[in-house]
Amino acid sequence: MSHPVLNETQVKMKKAVDHTLHEFSNIHTGKANPSMVEGIMVEAYGAMVRIKDCAAISTPDARQILIQPWDKGLTQAISKAIMIANLGFNPAVDGQFVRIPLADMSRERRQEFVKVANRLAEEGRVHVRNVRRDGQDTIKKAKLPEDEVKRVEKELQTLTDKSIEEIAKHLASKEKDLLTV
Structure with missing residues (x-):
């Protein structure tokens, strides 16, 4: 059984990840886009x-x-x-x-963009964690049975881990693109 808070949280986390990926796409890798x-x-x-x-x-x-x-x-x-x-x-x-x-990018410029990508990834991870915290607060206010609260919090953590892992995977790909000459 899926809890409504889980569904809402999943949608918000997906939006946070999508926003982070959109920000990644705006980083200039030296290839025209x-x-x-x-x-x-x-x-x-x-x-x-x-x-x-x-x-x-x-x-x-x-x-x-x-x-x-x-x-x-x-x-x-x-x-x-x-x-x-x-x-x-x-x-x-x-x-x-x-x-x-588009001019060729220098090594220093590529390193600057890697730092920007890391900053954007961290912002995305923070946003995902904030969504998890909001979901946990909602669950605590709902006055559910204790075992139900534990189950939903565990699923919230699983959703959080998946979202953060997806951001990390795309960050690694973006870093590879940036550092490839």
């Missing part, structure tokens, strides 16, 4: 929209991101928004495209 720029906000038609909502983003090779606006008039606005985002990219307008060449 559309997610590196798709969330940048561009002023278009008097409103702020994400690049992915007003342009096609592709990676023709591992060292370049190519952005093709659906409206050619947005090319300069996209280039300007990328510069303002201050991600270390230097976009070049090429006719109706915006090209973003």
Whole structure:
């Protein structure tokens, strides 16, 4: 029998892990990835929209991101928004495209990104533990029989361990990507 608190906690832990993985995907590994720029906000038609909502983003090779606006008039606005985002990219307008060449990363820069990844992983683990604590508090307030409380707390710990293990697995993969030249 699954307890409602367990279901709610599992959903919250999944969201915490997914958020951490999304943050990992934003870390620049030296390989071009559309997610590196798709969330940048561009002023278009008097409103702020994400690049992915007003342009096609592709990676023709591992060292370049190519952005093709659906409206050619947005090319300069996209280039300007990328510069303002201050991600270390230097976009070049090429006719109706915006090209973003990615430079090779130095050893020091890779080490900095490993530290960022470790910090993000720790934030994810802390969030998972906070969700576990909230679940434990809810169980204690529910005035359940003692054996039921013990069983649910054990399952909460199992969910926590699985979530933290998943974060650690993805962190190891991200570190490997970052340190591979």
